[in-house]
Amino acid sequence: MDQKSTPYLDAVARYIKENPVRFHYPGHKGILFPLDLTELPQTDNLFSPTGPLLDAQRLTALAFGSDTSYFLVNGSTQGIQSAFISIFRPGDKVLVSYYSHRSVIEGFILSGAEPVFIEERIDRWGIPQNIRLEDVEGKIGEDIKGIVLTNPNYFGLVPEMKEIVDYAHSKGSVVIVDEAHGVHLHFNKKMPISGLDADADVVVQSMHKMGISLTQGALIHIKGDRIDREALEESVKLLSTTSPSTSILVSMDLARRDLFLNGKRRLDRLIPIIDELRREIEKIGFPVYKRPGMDRTKLTLYSIDGNRVSLDLWEKFKIQPEMSSETYCLFIISLLDSRSTVNTLLNALKDIPVYPPGKADIPPRYTLVQSPRSAFLSPKDKIPVEDSAGRVSGEIITKYPPGLPLLIPGALITLEIKEYLKSLGKTYVSVTLD
Ligand SMILES: Cc1ncc(COP(=O)(O)O)c(C=O)c1O
Incomplete structure (x- = not known):
């Protein structure tokens, strides 16, 4: 078997070619969506693969240079959340970019870990800047269990990846890379370095963003021996549907082949x-x-x-x-x-005027007064934004574009944040009762 092969696609195609009489789910019976099957003996099982899906994941690991790779059908979101719950425990401190995607914040809620923010600069156009080694030096100490880097961010800016990974490892921290926008990086040396090539421990990638898979297709890779493989695998299952979409999985097999060959x-x-x-x-x-x-x-x-x-x-x-x-x-x-x-x-x-810019709409920064998990789980009330100053947020609020965090559970709602929420037309906000 080599990178030209598509073991999972082939297994699904073989099944369809048999033109079987289907007394199994899904209810559309292949009449509407022929590629969409349930897990069958002929096509393998994502939770305990032994055949074509195992082969497809092994080819993926070889293509990307990881030790182990898993297919995900709920996007990078599932991968990031799984990494958090398998690696971090309540109270663990994790160094993380202030401008992380909401899935990272959700990782904190699910795991009970506590963020230590790298307060990276945002420029006057509202674009968060890259994380440099000097931003993390001194912040990673004995009590920092891990660091999460985004590579690249939405605007293509990349952290000082290799330097930070080496530094984090020298301090005993694990490195998780949110590479949702960077599944292509490994395949051309003219691109910025990928997390895996920089020896990060866990790298999560959306195959559906820069690869050609269907939306929701994503990968989680492990490299090295700092990560408990079985725990990670269990967490991936915990956050997955038990009916993974064959269409997404087939498209992942194709997307891996395409990236490797082309x-x-x-x-x-x-x-x-x-x-x-x-x-x-x-x-x-x-x-x-x-x-x-x-x-x-x-x-x-x-x-x-x-x-x-x-x-x-x-x-x-x-x-x-x-x-x-x-x-x-x-x-x-x-x-x-x-x-x-x-x-x-x-x-x-x-044919379009170069319209002059407006004023960049940069949200005021929040500070945490409670851990995201305890604030999320605490009794909550939905109150008018007008009355919210001084209260603690019980929810994640992001502003799109570009998905910048306005509030996360455990963040103090200041007067400035209250006014900002009002300016966005938000009328109610969830706050903790504690
Ligand atoms: C930086 C970043 N990380 C993670 C994600 C989540 O990816 P997915 O949509 O595949 O769940 C996104 C989605 O836009 C993102 O921008």
């Missing part, structure tokens, strides 16, 4: 196209966001009114960016993009 070549072809696109866009007058070593597949035009640009692109050209704000507009260029698709974008931008 990832390098596609990125080699795409990188010069992206670099040229970036230069051409700047010539029109749209500033393009650049940071050393970043993942350039994330294209952010900044210092513009991104919302108006986004609206014009849709109304005049039916082009839809990933997200926009008063100060930027973000486009995702995937491995399936080409000179032709990026030229469509370039030509459209030529």
